[in-house]
Amino acid sequence: MDKLKKTASPNEQQATVQITGMTCSACAARIEKGLSRMEGVSRANVNLALEQATVGFDPSVSGLPQIEDKIRALGYDTVKETADFDISGMTCAACSARIEKVLSRTPGIAAVNVNLALETAHVEYTPGNISPREIMEKVSNIGYKATLKEDRKDHVDRRVQEIQHKKWKWIISAILSFPLLWAMAGHFSFTSWIPTPEIFMNPWLQLVLATPVQFIIGWQFYVGAYKALRNGSANMDVLVVLGTSAAYFYSLYLTIDSLSMKGMNHTVEMYYETSAVLITLILVGKWFEALAKGRSSDAIKSLMGLQAKTALVIRDGKEMNISTDEVIPGDIVLVKPGTKVPVDGEVVEGSSSVDESMLTGESIPVEKKPGDTVIGATLNKNGILRIKANKVGRDTALAQIIRVVEEAQGSKAPIQRIADVISGIFVPIVVGIAVITFLVWYFWAAPGQFADALEKAIAVLVIACPCALGLATPTSIMAGSGRAAELGILFKGGEHLEGAQGIKIVVLDKTGTVTNGKPVLTDIVTTTGIAAYGKESAENRLLALTAAAEKLSEHPLAEAIVAGAADRGLILPTAEQFDNLPGRGIMAVISDQQVRVGTRRMMEDHQLDITEWTPVMKRLEEAGKTAMLVAVDDEIAGIVAVADTIKPTSKAAVAALHEMGIEVVMITGDNKITAEAIAKQAGIRKVLAEVLPEGKAEEVRKLQRNGTKVAMVGDGINDAPALATADTGMAIGTGTDVAMEAADITLMRGDLKSIPDAIMMSRKTMSNIKQNLFWALAYNTIGIPIAALGFLAPWLAGAAMAFSSVSVVLNALRLQRVKL
Numbered sequence: 001m002d003k004l005k006k007t008a009s010p011n012e013q014q015a016t017v018q019i020t021g022m023t024c025s026a027c028a029a030r031i032e033k034g035l036s037r038m039e040g041v042s043r044a045n046v047n048l049a050l051e052q053a054t055v056g057f058d059p060s061v062s063g064l065p066q067i068e069d070k071i072r073a074l075g076y077d078t079v080k081e082t083a084d085f086d087i088s089g090m091t092c093a094a095c096s097a098r099i100e101k102v103l104s105r106t107p108g109i110a111a112v113n114v115n116l117a118l119e120t121a122h123v124e125y126t127p128g129n130i131s132p133r134e135i136m137e138k139v140s141n142i143g144y145k146a147t148l149k150e151d152r153k154d155h156v157d158r159r160v161q162e163i164q165h166k167k168w169k170w171i172i173s174a175i176l177s178f179p180l181l182w183a184m185a186g187h188f189s190f191t192s193w194i195p196t197p198e199i200f201m202n203p204w205l206q207l208v209l210a211t212p213v214q215f216i217i218g219w220q221f222y223v224g225a226y227k228a229l230r231n232g233s234a235n236m237d238v239l240v241v242l243g244t245s246a247a248y249f250y251s252l253y254l255t256i257d258s259l260s261m262k263g264m265n266h267t268v269e270m271y272y273e274t275s276a277v278l279i280t281l282i283l284v285g286k287w288f289e290a291l292a293k294g295r296s297s298d299a300i301k302s303l304m305g306l307q308a309k310t311a312l313v314i315r316d317g318k319e320m321n322i323s324t325d326e327v328i329p330g331d332i333v334l335v336k337p338g339t340k341v342p343v344d345g346e347v348v349e350g351s352s353s354v355d356e357s358m359l360t361g362e363s364i365p366v367e368k369k370p371g372d373t374v375i376g377a378t379l380n381k382n383g384i385l386r387i388k389a390n391k392v393g394r395d396t397a398l399a400q401i402i403r404v405v406e407e408a409q410g411s412k413a414p415i416q417r418i419a420d421v422i423s424g425i426f427v428p429i430v431v432g433i434a435v436i437t438f439l440v441w442y443f444w445a446a447p448g449q450f451a452d453a454l455e456k457a458i459a460v461l462v463i464a465c466p467c468a469l470g471l472a473t474p475t476s477i478m479a480g481s482g483r484a485a486e487l488g489i490l491f492k493g494g495e496h497l498e499g500a501q502g503i504k505i506v507v508l509d510k511t512g513t514v515t516n517g518k519p520v521l522t523d524i525v526t527t528t529g530i531a532a533y534g535k536e537s538a539e540n541r542l543l544a545l546t547a548a549a550e551k552l553s554e555h556p557l558a559e560a561i562v563a564g565a566a567d568r569g570l571i572l573p574t575a576e577q578f579d580n581l582p583g584r585g586i587m588a589v590i591s592d593q594q595v596r597v598g599t600r601r602m603m604e605d606h607q608l609d610i611t612e613w614t615p616v617m618k619r620l621e622e623a624g625k626t627a628m629l630v631a632v633d634d635e636i637a638g639i640v641a642v643a644d645t646i647k648p649t650s651k652a653a654v655a656a657l658h659e660m661g662i663e664v665v666m667i668t669g670d671n672k673i674t675a676e677a678i679a680k681q682a683g684i685r686k687v688l689a690e691v692l693p694e695g696k697a698e699e700v701r702k703l704q705r706n707g708t709k710v711a712m713v714g715d716g717i718n719d720a721p722a723l724a725t726a727d728t729g730m731a732i733g734t735g736t737d738v739a740m741e742a743a744d745i746t747l748m749r750g751d752l753k754s755i756p757d758a759i760m761m762s763r764k765t766m767s768n769i770k771q772n773l774f775w776a777l778a779y780n781t782i783g784i785p786i787a788a789l790g791f792l793a794p795w796l797a798g799a800a801m802a803f804s805s806v807s808v809v810l811n812a813l814r815l816q817r818v819k820l
Contacts, residue, residue, distance in 0.1 A: 011058055011059065011060060012042060012056050012057065012058060013056070013057060013058075013059050013107070014054065014055070014056050014057075015054075015055050015057065015064050015067065015107070015108070015126070015128075015129050016052055016053070016054050016055075016128035016129060016406075017052060017053045017055065017064075017067065017068060017071065017078050017079075017126060017128070017129075018051060018052050018078060018079035018126075018127065018128065019031065019046070019051055019052060019053055019071060019076050019077070019078060019079070020051065020076065020077045020078070020079060021075065021076040021077055021224065021227075022046075022048055022051060022076060023224055023235055023236045023237055023467070024048070024235050024236035024423070024465065024467045024470050025048055025419060025420070025423035025467070025469055025470020025471075026228070026233060026234065026235035026236065026423050026426070026427055026470070027048070027076070027224075027228070027235050027236075028046040028047070028048040028470060029046075029420055029423050030074060030228070030231060030233045030235070031044075031046045031053060031071060031074055031076060032044050032045065032046040032053070034070055034071075034073075034074045034231075035053065035055055035067065035070060035071070038057075038062050038066070038067070038070055039061055039062055040057050040058040040059075040060070040061025040062035041055060041056070041057045041058075041062055041067070042056045042057065042058070043055070043056040044056075045411060045412055047409075047411075047412070047474050048470045048471060048474055049471055049474035049475045049477075049478055049809075050409060050474065050478065052128070053067075053071070054407070054411070055067055059107065063107065064107055064108060064126065064129065065110070068110075068126070074227070074231055075224070075226075075227025075228065075230065075231060076227070078126070079126075079127065080110055080124050080125065080126060081124070081125060081126075081127045082122065082123065082124050082125075083122075083123050083125065083132045083135065083148060083149075084120060084121070084122050084123075084148075084149040085120065085121045085123065085132075085135070085136065085139070085146040085147060085148055085149060086119060086120060086146070086147045086149055087099065087114065087119050087120060087121050087139065087144055087145070087146055088119065088144065088145045088147075089143060089144040089145055090114075090116055090119060090144060092116075093116055095116070095144070096114040096115070096116040097114075098142060099112075099114045099121065099139060099142065099144060100112045100113070100114045102138060102139075102142055103121075103123060103135065103138060103139070106130065106135075106138055107129060107130070108125055108126045108129030108130030109123060109124070109125045109126075109130060109135070110124045110125060110126065111123070111124040112124075120149070121139075121146065123135055131325070131393065131394065132148050132325055133325035133326070133392070133393045133394075134393065134394070136148065136325070136326065137328070140328070147326070148323060148325060148326070159290070162290060163287065163290045163291060166283065166286055166287040166290055167287050169217055169283050170280060170283035170284045170286075170287050172217060173213050173217045173218075173276070173279060173280040173283055174280050174284075176209045176210075176212060176213050176217075176276065177209070177210075177213060177273065177276040177277050177279075177280045179200045179205070179206075179209055180200075180206055180209055180210060180272050180273035180276050180277065181273055181277055181795075182197075182200055183200040183201050183206065183273065203251075203254070203255040203258055203270050203272075204255065206251070206255075206270055206272040206273075207251075207252065207255055207272065209272070209276065210248060210251070210272035210273075210275060210276045213275070213276040213279055213280070214244060214245075214248050214275055214276065214279065217279060217283070218240075218244065218275075218279045220237075221237045221240045221241050221244070221279070222237075222241055223237075224236075224237030225237040225238045225240075225241040233427075234427035234428055234431070235427060236427075236465045236467055238427055238431070239427060239430060239431070239461045239462065239464065239465055240278070240279070240282060240461075240462070240465070242431065242434070242461050243275075243278065243457075243458040243461035243462045243794065244274075244275035244278050244279055244458075245275070246454055246457070246458055247271040247272070247274035247275040247278075247454070247455075247458055247794065248271075248272065248275040250271055250450075250451070250454055251270040251271045251272045251274075251275075254270060255270065271451070271454075271455070273795065274455070274458060274793075274794045274795060277795040277798065278458075278462060278794060278795060278797075278798040281795065281798040281799045281801075281802045282798060282801070282802055284802055285467075285801070285802025285803065285805050285806055286802075286805075288802075288806040288809075289467075289471070289805050289806055289809055306340075306358055306377040306398060307324065307340075307376070307377050307398060307399075308324055308339070308340040308341070308342040308376065308377060309323065309324060310322065310323060310324060310342070311323075311324050311326075311327050311331075311333050311342035311343065312333065312334040312335070312336070313327060313331050313332065313333055313334070314331075314332045314333075314334055314386075315331070319334060324342045324343065324376075324392070324393075325393065327342060327343050327389050327392045327393075328389070328392060329389055329390060329391070329392060330388065330389060331388075331389045332348065332386055332387070332388060332389075333345065333386070333387050333388075333389055334384070334385075334386055335374075335380045335384070335385040335386075335387060336380070336384055337352070337380055337381065337382050337383060337384065338379075338380065338381075339379075339380055340376075340377055340378070340379055340380070341354065341374045341375065341376055341377065341378050341379075341380060341385075341387065342376060343376045343387075343389045343390075343391060343392045343396055344373070344374070344375055344376050344389075344390055344391035344392075344395070344396045344397055345373070345374055345387035345388050345389045345390045345391070346371065346372070346373055346374070346387060346388050346390060347368050347369060347370050347371065347372050347373075347374060347385055347386070347387050348370055348386050348387060348388050349370060349385070349386040350370075350383055350384050350385040350386055351367070351368060351369045351370075351383050351385075352367075352368055352380055352381060352382055352383025352384070352385050353365035353366065353367050353368070353381045353382060353383070354366050354368050354374060354378050354379065354380055354381065355378060355379040355381055356375060356378045358377055358378060358379075358398075365381050368385065373390075374387055375396075375397050375398070376391075376396040376397065376398050376399075377396075377398045401485070401490060401748070404490045404491075404492055404746070405481060405482065405485045405490065407492065407493065408477070408481040408490070408491045408492060408493050408494065408496075408497065409477060409478040409481050409482065411477070411493040411494040411495065412473070412474075412477075412494050412495075413473055413477055413494035413495060413497060413498040413766075413769065414494075414495055414498055415473060415498060415766070415769055415770075415773075416473040416474070416494075418773065419469050419470060419472055419473055419773065419776075422469060422777070423469055423470055426464070426469070430460065430461065430464040430784070431461070433460055433464070433784060433788065434457045434458075434460040434461045435457070437453075437456050437457045437460050437787075437788040438453045438454065438456065438457035439453075440788075441453035441456050441457075441790070445790075452790075455790075455793070455794060456787065456788060456790050458794040458797075459787035459788075459790075459792045459793065459794045459796075459797040460784055460787045460788050460797075462787075462794055462797040462798050462801055463780070463783040463784060463786075463787045463792065463797040463800060463801055464780055464783065464784050464787075464801075465801045465804075465805075467801070467804070467805040468772075468775070468776035468779060468804040468805045468807075468808045469773070469776040469777065469780075471772075471805060471808050471809055471812075472769060472772035472773045472776050472808050473494075473769050473772070473773070475772070475808065475809050475812035475813075476765055476768045476769045476772060476812040476815065477494045477497060477765070477769075478812070479765075479768075479812045479813055479814075479815040479816050480497060480761060480762075480764070480765030480768065480815045481494075481497055481765075482816065483761065483815050483816050483817075483818055484497075484757075484758065484761045487754070487757055487761070487820060488733070488747065488748040488749040488751075488754060489745065489746075489747060489748070489754055489757060489758045489761060490733075490745065490746040490747075490748060491744070491745055491758075491762075492743075492744050492745065492746075493744075496728060496744040496745055497761075497762055497765055497766075498762065498765075498766055499709070499727060499728055499744070499762070500711070500728050500745065500758055500759050500761075500762035501759065501762040501763045501766045502709040502727075503662060503709050503710070503711045503727070503728055503759055504661075504662060504663065504708045504709050504710070505662065505663045505664075505665060505703050505708055505709070505710045505711070506657055506662055506663070506664050506665070506710075506711045506713060506755060507665045507666075507667050507688075507699075507700060507703065507710060507711065507712045507713065507722070507726070508664065508665070508666050508667070508684070508713050508714075508752070509666075509667060509668065509696075509712075509713060509714035509715065509719050509722075510644075510666055510667070510668035510670060510675060510678060511556060511644060511668065511670075512556075512714075512715040512732065513713055513714055513715055513732055513752070514646055514647065514650050514666060514678060514679075514682050514684070514752065515644040515645060515646050515647065515650075515678065516644060516645055516646070516647055517556060517644065517715070518556070518560075518644070519556055519557055519559075519560040519626070519642040519643060519644035520560050520563070520564070520642065520643060520644075521543075521560050521561055521563070521564025521565075521567075521640065521641075521642055522625055522641050522642060522643045523620060523625065523627075523639070523640070523641035524539040524542060524543055524638065524639075524640055524641075525616055525620075525638050525639040525640075525641075526538045526539055526541075526542045526637060526638030526639075527637060527638060538638075540568060540570055542630060542637055542638045542640070543561070543564065543565050543568065543570060543640065544565060544570045544571070544572055544573065545573070545590055545593070545595050545630070545632060545637075546561055546565075546595070546597055546628075546630050546640050547561050547562045547564070547565035547570065547572050548572040548573045548574065548575050548588070548590050548595075549575055549578070549586055549587075549588035549590060549595045549597055550562055550586065550597060551572060551575065552575055552578040552586075552588065553578075553580060553586055556644075557626060557628070557642050558586075560642045561640060561642065573590050573591050574590070575588040575589065575590050575595075576588075576589045576590065577589040581598065581602065582692065582693070583599075583669055583690075583692045583693075584598050584599055584601055584602040584605070585597050585598015585599055585602040585628065586598065593632055593633055594632070594633055594634070595630065595631070595632055596608075596629075596630070596631040597628050597629070597630050597631075597640075598628060598629065599628070599629070599671065600614075600617070600629065600671075602629075603629050603631060603636065606631075606634070608631055608634065608635070608636055609636070610629060610636060612636075613629060613636055613639060616639055617629070617639065618673060620639070620641045621671060621673035621674040621677065622673055622677055623643075623677060624643060624674060624677030624678050624680075624681060625641040625642065625643045625674065625677075626641065626642050626643070626644070626670055626671075626674050627639050627640075627641045627674070628640050628641070628642070644678075646678060646681050646682050647750075647751070647752060649751050649752055649753045650681075650682045650752050651681070651682050651683050652753060653751075653752035653753045653754075653755055653756060654682050654683040654684055654752070655683055656753065656756040657755065657756050657759075658683070660756060660759065660760070662756075662759070663685075663686065664684050664685070664686070665684070665686045665687070665688060665703070666678070666679045666682070666684045666686070666687050666688070667687075667688040667691055667696055667699060667722075668687075668688070668689055668690075668691065669689075669690065669691055669692060669693065670689060670690070671689060671690055672687065672689035672690060674689075675687045675689035675690075676689070693718035694721070696712075696714075696718070696719065696721065696722035697721040697722045697724075697725040699722075700712055700722050700725045700726050701725060704726075704727065709727045709728070710726050710727050710728075711726055711727065711728040711729070711730055711755075711759075712725070712726035712728075712729050712730065713730040713731075713732070713747075713752075713755060714729075714730075714731065714732070715731065715732035715750075719731075723743045728744050728745060729743035729744045729745070730743055730744070730745045730746075730747055730755060730758065731743030731745070731746050731747065732747055732750050733746050733747055733748035733749065733750055745758055756820075757820040760820055761818065761820065764815060764818055765815060768811065768812060768814065768815055771811060772808045772811055772812065775804075775807070775808065775811075776804065776808060779800075779804045783797070783800060
């Protein structure tokens with residue numbers, strides 16, 4: 001597939017298309033190949049387990065309709081959904097025409113019909129590319145109002161319908177095949193004790209029973225085989241059609257030939273049961289497979305289940321209970337105690353505690369007051385909140401989490417290339433082996449025994465179906481990434497889920513990652529002379545000057561100093577000038593006095609003598625505190641110290657990483673003594689201290705020089721370059737959006753224990769994939785020779801083939817029960 005990669009356009013869009021009609025990995029590979037060759041398509045990824053294609057394309061060259069047309073041209077179909085809306089505000093035919101025109105030009109919408117008389121709109125759209133809420137927004141933007149008519153409770157999931165359809169097909173097929181199977185049992189000596197009704201042995205009855213199974217119930221295989229062959233490839237359907245048709249038509253020949261015999265010969269051995277039972281067993285396997293694949297998306301369903309279905313909105317002074325799809329940014333939403341917050345927003349009135357455990361994993365509710373942000377799907381505990389909706393629909397935090405999980409489940413891990421390559425050549429090779437098997441048996445092993453030779457060839461065709469091979473990787477990726485999401489770990493793609501297993505070094509940012517990120521003021525050391533500047537005590541005067549200077553800084557240490565001053569009730573003077581020196585400190589002019597707060601390096605740069613303060617600095621730093629020198633008018637006036645305590649789980653997480661054979665390195669801009677004190681508390685043996693923000697990425701590169709796989713874990717904007725440089729970037733979910741965007745894995749709970757959990761989840765998933773690939777390949781490697789040697793009846797081959805696919809999916813589903 002690497003040969004098909006193209007350069008992405010700067011205008012590239014991404015679309016997700018649900019596909020029906022795929023039966024095995026050969027189908028997925030053919031669609032992927034066909035889409036990748038389209039003009040304007042830069043990448044295409046087809047996932048057999050999810051039955052969807054993710055396509056990157058330049059809309060100015062090829063749009064979504066052309067992509068869907070290509071999929072249909074390849075012999076498959078795309079899934080469409082419909083939605084009905086009530087439209088208000090239309091006055092004439094020009095209004096309805098305008099709505100139709102705007103919507104029909106919207107990507108993801110296939111067809112629109114607006115009825116002026118009924119004031120309704122019927123829209124056919126591609127799910128995954130546009131939602132009913134976005135359609136309503138489009139209508140609103142052109143001056144009308146659309147309200148969704150569909151009752152979501154009556155909406156039947158497509159997968160549920162498909163599973164029911166497959167269930168009834170195999171049940172009907174089984175009812176028709178049972179007499180044929182009973183008749184077959186009558187031919188074996190070890191089943192002679194089972195009475196077989198004479199009529200079951202009648203070839204004409206067998207013909208009547210087998211024909212609907214072969215050509216009505218099994219028609220899907222003929223359609224699939226025709227479409228595959230028409231496009232110059234072969235898939236599972238080709239193997240099934242070749243095997244079952246050979247058995248059916250040979251039996252039909254024997255049935256007709258029996259007419260030439262004297263009377264009706266019921267003892268002629270037919271092979272109708274071979275074709276009918278094969279089709280039944282394959283359908284049973286497909287039904288089990290669909291059930292299991294449905295379970296593999298349970299993580300997405302559980303995440304979607306967290307979303308509030310309705311919102312109590314205040315519009316024009318009235319309370320309105322509406323669907324969350326209809327909430328628009330700027331709406332005032334009333335959230336009562338015990339109800340879920342429907343959208344992301346800001347509290348404008350009221351106070352309460354909100355349970356955010358679904359997002360952060362923190363069980364203690366968070367107090368909310370006016371000005372605080374709230375996240376959709378969190379639970380309001382005990383007070384009434386009025387919030388202003390800021391992010392709705394696809395923009396909410398939960399919707400973005402769901403999108404990340406969906407994209408991860410739909411992506412490919414590099415290991416899947418093995419299966420893709422094998423699947424591309426597998427079916428033609430199997431057909432060749434089946435032909436050779438027939439010829440060897442007919443001309444050498446059992447000369448002239450056409451029926452025996454045909455039976456062996458059919459067994460080879462059926463046993464070798466590549467379904468298990470195609471499902472081996474995507475089902476494990478789906479189950480693994482889904483389970484990880486339930487544990488608060490978001491992998492952005494299959495490649496990251498695979499890559500995390502090879503991590504040998506984990507680099508941890510200190511502030512906000514190893515520590516809580518909320519330092520507090522701990523010590524104030526000063527000279528008695530500072531009291532001459534005012535009536536306050538020397539400590540309070542020094543703190544007031546320091547806090548006044550630091551008030552203009554956004555650094556977390558500055559916030560701790562200002563908060564410490566506020567706790568003492570100090571009134572801060574106003575800073576007239578302010579200058580920030582990254583990595584060194586700050587300078588300000590306060591009440592005509594020049595105040596400097598910073599590191600030893602800063603004071604030495606200004607030729608200030610810090611000799612007498614060095615022992616005090618060292619003592620504070622050895623205690624894990626960040627000590628800052630304060631100079632007033634070119635004279636050291638004292639020291640303020642701030643401490644950032646480590647997170648309760650940091651030590652356990654570091655110990656877990658060490659047990660896994662992973663080296664842990666802490667990186668920080670703090671001085672070496674303070675950093676080592678924090679590292680010692682956390683059990684970290686290697687520290688990179690006094691590293692400026694721009695130097696973090698370079699330190700990561702140094703660790704990578706010997707080919708070592710390095711993971712970087714951080715939460716701040718200054719960590720983004722290092723996160724992008726590392727082989728695997730992990731962002732603390734409680735950190736900044738920039739860090740999360742740059743990372744490959746997001747740890748939603750802000751807990752360092754998620755790091756070993758993420759790596760272990762990667763290892764378990766890759767182990768599961770390797771198990772699946774091994775058994776899928778071993779199954780065919782062992783099964784084909786056994787079938788060719790005549791030790792496997794076709795119906796047993798069919799049962800084994802069906803079991804192989806189901807076993808692969810069930811093995812993948814074990815990942816959903818992983819406990820870390």
